[in-house]
Amino acid sequence: MMTPALLSAALLLLLLPGAPAENSNQTPISIHVSNSVTNAPIQTYSTYVVYRGILLGAMRRLQASNVGFSFTYTEDPNYGPFLESVNGLAGCSADRTYWELLVNRANETIRPDVGIGCYIPCANETIVLNFNKY
Ligand code: B12
């Protein structure tokens, strides 16, 4: 029979290793919202993806956390989610505007060749959602 003190000690040992494991499944990223058409100030957000998680998952989590980030997307039959609007501003084919996906890592900026449903961010990357013209 365990004393209550021993029981709590045993429980603590069981629980302690579990806590960091949950955090280690969070890959931190930043999301910046910028606008090459109006040069409006950049808005910055911090969020995370789970291990090998897609950008869309991080964007949904960020939207649900009510920090002022919102987005909508349409479903393309071939390529999946197409980012349509961010923070209330939508791309418009008549104006030839769209939300461009860029990524800043260490010392370079890349323009991924996949969309928000396929891109898998790496730790500490800055994802740039940039309103732009084509
Ligand atoms: C033109 C074009 C665009 C235009 C489309 C607008 C327009 N009205 O023309 C614009 C500039 C908006 C665009 C944007 C992007 N594009 Co694009 N685009 C093309 C391109 C060159 C031709 C598409 C086309 O007109 N097809 C003919 C029409 C008749 O068919 P459609 O099915 O109606 O075409 C639509 C879809 O292709 C859709 N679309 C275009 N790009 C993308 C990207 C994604 C992720 C989705 C879901 C849909 C989508 O828009 C077209 C018009 O409505 C193709 C390459 C190719 N040769 O096919 C790349 C292509 C489809 N795009 C691609 C990519 C990666 C992007 C971006 C993610 C680039 C970026 N890093 O920002 C962004 C989308 C970001 C977002 N908002 O979600 C990739 C998709 C690969 C993949 N598996 O995800 C392709 C294949 C090029 C490549 N790099 O390999 N694109």
Ligand SMILES: *[C@@H]1O[C@H](CO)[C@@H](O)[C@H](O)[C@H]1NC(C)=O
């Ligand atoms: C970025 O850094 C890597 C390694 O640190 C280097 O190989 C690469 O050339 C650098 N790229 C640029 C654009 O400076």
Ligand SMILES: *[C@@H]1O[C@H](CO)[C@@H](O)[C@H](O)[C@H]1NC(C)=O
């Ligand atoms: C990301 O940043 C954190 C905190 O600065 C650091 O501990 C970690 O090593 C970085 N990871 C990568 C892959 O750069």
